[in-house]
Structures are given as C-alpha cells and as structure tokens.
Amino acid sequence: MPIQIIPLKGMPIIEPGDDLVALTLDSLESMGLSPEDKDVYVYSHVIVSRSEGKLVDLNDVEPSRTAINFGEFTGKDPKIVEVVLRESRAIRRMAPGVIIAETKHGFVCANAGVDKSNVPGETVVAPLPDDPDMSAATIRRGIKDRSGFDVGVIVCDTHGRAHRDGEINVTIGASGFEVIKDRRGEKDLFGYELKVKRTAIADELASAAELVIGQSDEAIPAALIRGYDIEFSEESAANQLIRPRDKDLFI
Amino acid sequence: MPIQIIPLKGMPIIEPGDDLVALTLDSLESMGLSPEDKDVYVYSHVIVSRSEGKLVDLNDVEPSRTAINFGEFTGKDPKIVEVVLRESRAIRRMAPGVIIAETKHGFVCANAGVDKSNVPGETVVAPLPDDPDMSAATIRRGIKDRSGFDVGVIVCDTHGRAHRDGEINVTIGASGFEVIKDRRGEKDLFGYELKVKRTAIADELASAAELVIGQSDEAIPAALIRGYDIEFSEESAANQLIRPRDKDLFI
Numbered sequence: 001m002p003i004q005i006i007p008l009k010g011m012p013i014i015e016p017g018d019d020l021v022a023l024t025l026d027s028l029e030s031m032g033l034s035p036e037d038k039d040v041y042v043y044s045h046v047i048v049s050r051s052e053g054k055l056v057d058l059n060d061v062e063p064s065r066t067a068i069n070f071g072e073f074t075g076k077d078p079k080i081v082e083v084v085l086r087e088s089r090a091i092r093r094m095a096p097g098v099i100i101a102e103t104k105h106g107f108v109c110a111n112a113g114v115d116k117s118n119v120p121g122e123t124v125v126a127p128l129p130d131d132p133d134m135s136a137a138t139i140r141r142g143i144k145d146r147s148g149f150d151v152g153v154i155v156c157d158t159h160g161r162a163h164r165d166g167e168i169n170v171t172i173g174a175s176g177f178e179v180i181k182d183r184r185g186e187k188d189l190f191g192y193e194l195k196v197k198r199t200a201i202a203d204e205l206a207s208a209a210e211l212v213i214g215q216s217d218e219a220i221p222a223a224l225i226r227g228y229d230i231e232f233s234e235e236s237a238a239n240q241l242i243r244p245r246d247k248d249l250f251i
Numbered sequence: 252m253p254i255q256i257i258p259l260k261g262m263p264i265i266e267p268g269d270d271l272v273a274l275t276l277d278s279l280e281s282m283g284l285s286p287e288d289k290d291v292y293v294y295s296h297v298i299v300s301r302s303e304g305k306l307v308d309l310n311d312v313e314p315s316r317t318a319i320n321f322g323e324f325t326g327k328d329p330k331i332v333e334v335v336l337r338e339s340r341a342i343r344r345m346a347p348g349v350i351i352a353e354t355k356h357g358f359v360c361a362n363a364g365v366d367k368s369n370v371p372g373e374t375v376v377a378p379l380p381d382d383p384d385m386s387a388a389t390i391r392r393g394i395k396d397r398s399g400f401d402v403g404v405i406v407c408d409t410h411g412r413a414h415r416d417g418e419i420n421v422t423i424g425a426s427g428f429e430v431i432k433d434r435r436g437e438k439d440l441f442g443y444e445l446k447v448k449r450t451a452i453a454d455e456l457a458s459a460a461e462l463v464i465g466q467s468d469e470a471i472p473a474a475l476i477r478g479y480d481i482e483f484s485e486e487s488a489a490n491q492l493i494r495p496r497d498k499d500l501f502i
Binding site: 002003004005006007031092095098100108109156158160161162164166167168170179180197198199200201203204205207208210211212225226227228240241242243246248249250251 | 253254255256257258285299303344346349358359407411412413415416417418419420421430431448449450451452455456458459461462464476477478479491492493494499500501502
C-alpha cells in the first residue's frame with residue numbers, strides 16, 4: 001500500500017478560538033474521507049498559534065534598548081526583534097539580516113520561529129505555540145474523542161539547517177507516536193546492515209507533509225499522512241528531537 | 252490528488268553492473284504500474300554504489316599511519332577509517348565513536364557516507380558514488396529512453412544533523428528538477444506571508460521516500476513519489492544543496 005500525503009482542503013483563515021479538530025474533520029468530510037487509526041495529522045505552527053490566540057500585535061510592542069540595538073545591527077524591525085527576544089532563551093548567531101535563536105523550547109532556528117502572520121491589514125505576528133507538544137496532544141485527544149480513532153499529530157515549522165542550503169519542514173510538537181524510530185540491530189532482508197540507527201520519523205513525516213502544505217494555488221495549512229505505520233506512544237514528544245548542545249558534533 | 256509514496260518492491264540484491272533502470276521498470280510492472288511524467292524515483296545510495304561497482308573489500312585495504320591513529324582514538328576499525336579518509340576532503344569533528352567528515356562532494360556527514368554494505372559473508376563497504384548527480388542523471392536518461400517519460404531522480408543518504416537528534420534522509424544526487432523551490436515573494440491565498448523562502452524540496456522528497464525505504468519487513472531500497480509537481484530543470488543538482496561553510500550561520 002502506498003503512503004498517501006493528503007492536503008486538508010477548505011480550511012478557513014484561522015482565528016483565535018477556532019476549533020482545529022472540528023475544522024480537520026470538516027475538511028476530511030468535504031473530501032469524502034474520515035479518520036483512520038494511525039493517520040498522522042500535520043499542522044503548520046502558524047494556524048496552531050492563531051487558534052490558541054498566541055498572537056502579538058506589533059502596535060502593542062515596545063522594543064527594549066537591546067531590541068533596538070540588535071535591530072540596528074541586523075536591519076530588522078526592532079519590534080519584531082523584541083518579540084524574537086521574548087521567545088528566545090539564547091541567541092546562537094547574529095549577522096546582518098539573520099538572528100539564529102534558541103527558542104524557549106530549545107529549537108534552534110531563525111527568528112525563534114516568529115512568523116509574520118499577516119493576513120492583509122494585520123500587524124500581527126505569530127510566535128510558536130507556548131507548548132507545541134501540548135498543542136499536538138490536545139488536537140490528538142480531540143480527534144480521538146470525536147472520531148474514536150487513534151492518530152498521531154504533528155505541529156511543524158520550517159527550519160534552515162547547518163551544512164545544507166534551503167529550508168525543510170520539521171516537527172516542533174508531536175503527540176501519540178514515537179518521534180524517533182530506533183532501528184539499532186535491525187537488518188533488512190538483503191542483509192544490508194542498517195546504517196541508519198535512529199531515524200527521526202517525525203521530521204520525515206513533517207517534510208513529507210510540506211510537499212502539499214502551501215504548495216498549491218489553494219492555501220493548504222495542514223496535511224494528512226495515511227498509510228505509515230506509526231508506533232503508538234503516550235510519552236513521545238517533539239522535545240525528544242532536540243540534540244543537546246554539549247552532544248552536538250555537527251556544529 | 253494525494254501524493255503517493257510507493258515502495259519499489261521486488262528489487263534483488265544489487266551487484267556491480269546491475270541495471271537499475273531495468274530493475275525499476277520491472278518493479279513497477281510487477282505492481283501493475285508504469286512511469287508517468289513528473290514521477291520522482293528515489294534510490295538509496297548503497298544500491299547505486301553497488302550497481303556502479305563502487306565497493307571496497309576491507310581485505311584489500313592497508314590502513315595508513317593516520318588511519319591507525321584515528322582508529323585508536325575513535326575506536327573504529329582502521330581499515331574502515333582508511334576508506335573514510337579516502338572519501339573525505341576534510342574532517343570536521345572527531346570523538347570516540349564518531350568521525351564527522353566533509354566528503355569529496357562537500358557533504359558533511361558521519362563517516363563520509365561510507366556504509367557497510369555487508370551482504371552476509373562479505374567484507375565489503377560501499378562508499379558514496381563518485382558523482383551522485385551523474386548517477387542520478389544516468390538513471391533519469393535511462394528511464395526517459397526506455398519509457399518516454401520525463402522524471403526526476405534522487406540518490407539519497409541518511410544524515411545526522413546539527414541541533415536535532417536522529418537521522419533523516421537527504422538528497423546527495425539529483426537530476427531533472429529544481430532541488431530548491433524559491434518561493435520568495437509568494438503569498439498563500441489566506442494572505443499568510445510565506446516565511447519559507449527557499450524550500451529544499453529534494454530533501455523533503457528524500458525524507459518522504461524513507462517512510463517506505465527499509466521500513467517494512469520486505470527490504471525496500473528505492474521508492475517512487477507520484478503526484479508532486481516537480482519543476483523540470485536540466486541544470487539542477489544536489490550539489491546546489493550544499494551550504495558553503497563561510498555562509499553557514501547554523502554551525
């Protein structure tokens with residue numbers, strides 16, 4: 001059976017308080033689909049932040065002296081820098097045009113994941129959800145309660161990365177399944193030894209989802225991946241994907 | 252239309268000289284499929300190296316003094332270290348158990364991508380193909396010649412990465428399509444501004460493919476991704492995915 005990556009069509013502009021579970025089930029129904037066990041639902045973080053009201057109106061932001069300094073150095077709007085700093089626990093690198101931050105959750109990414117979420121006329125930015133693992137868990141429970149099916153949920157963001165050009169979609173919140181598949185000791189039936197030892201399945205699912213998210217003429221903020229055999233887990237979370245700095249030989 | 256990730260079933264253990272194009276078309280036929288325009292075929296680098304005879308028998312390897320030294324420090328077989336060094340243009344980091352190398356192509360990865368390709372009883376390792384972009388181009392032309400269809404081809408490898416735990420599949424060879432999708436200036440129909448500016452589509456396709464490659468009981472060394480709208484390009488290549496060290500703010 002092929003794995004399918006299905007764009008969730010028909011989602012409206014998400015506003016604070018919107019029910020992403022209901023909108024997901026509505027979208028499925030409009031496509032003649034219903035949830036199945038082991039479905040993986042992948043949501044762009046911006047719609048999760050918006051639904052949770054995690055929005056900042058730049059008109060309300062008073063930049064600190066630090067934000068003004070950094071804004072001058074980087075060429076960025078000091079109000080945006082102020083929001084970035086509020087979302088960061090550390091700055092990793094700064095250069096003109098670039099702030100690579102470590103978010104409060106521990107993710108290393110440009111601008112601490114603060115996205116302009118500028119529906120026209122808005123001056124609003126959407127930082128990452130406060131607890132994207134919790135956001136994912138809440139959506140997962142909602143789908144379970146309303147449909148009866150056990151699914152996996154991912155909240156995703158696009159990150160630049162070391163060594164390789166371009167951005168890819170990664171998982172910043174996850175619930176319901178093992179985010180890393182430990183394959184140590186496995187061999188495939190050819191006898192090729194598995195070099196891959198610990199596959200970051202959640203990130204591969206997030207990247208797969210971006211092949212439909214925001215790629216078409218129609219705006220697609222979420223995707224369903226069907227046919228991948230997730231390993232259910234109650235404990236797994238995206239924070240398990242963070243490599244501690246002192247164990248990071250790739251930097 | 253959903254995107255489909257289809258495992259290429261029925262591939263034998265690949266030996267030097269094997270015709271990956273013929274084996275691909277045979278696999279498709281066995282599943283009742285035939286190529287279509289814009290198909291993307293993703294091959295694990297180990298089968299490409301094997302088909303090209305890029306194999307090293309460790310019994311034939313005489314480790315240098317350097318390889319012996321590094322072997323003692325890292326705890327690795329000095330013969331494997333010797334092969335890693337032959338494939339590397341630089342070493343980025345070394346620690347017990349770990350050599351992070353910069354391959355001759357410029358990819359930064361563990362062990363310069365040298366895989367044990369140990370069909371039982373063999374002492375053979377498979378380094379990366381000498382020119383994975385050329386390997387991909389050759390397969391692409393073969394599929395075009397024999398089927399008439401214009402497809403994209405990826406040669407993939409699994410890499411650990413900075414900041415994030417676990418490995419993901421990435422593209423080390425590509426042919427026929429833009430590996431980076433430049434979306435600067437685009438807006439989606441919601442009006443959300445696209446934060447993602449340059450999406451490394453080839454890497455997202457490679458990661459999607461690994462959801463079926465080597466994941467099932469049956470050994471799957473390659474995948475077909477159908478339904479993604481690649482942008483054809485004759486010039487694009489995986490080496491465009493290499494971020495030059497002096498422009499890398501993520502390290």
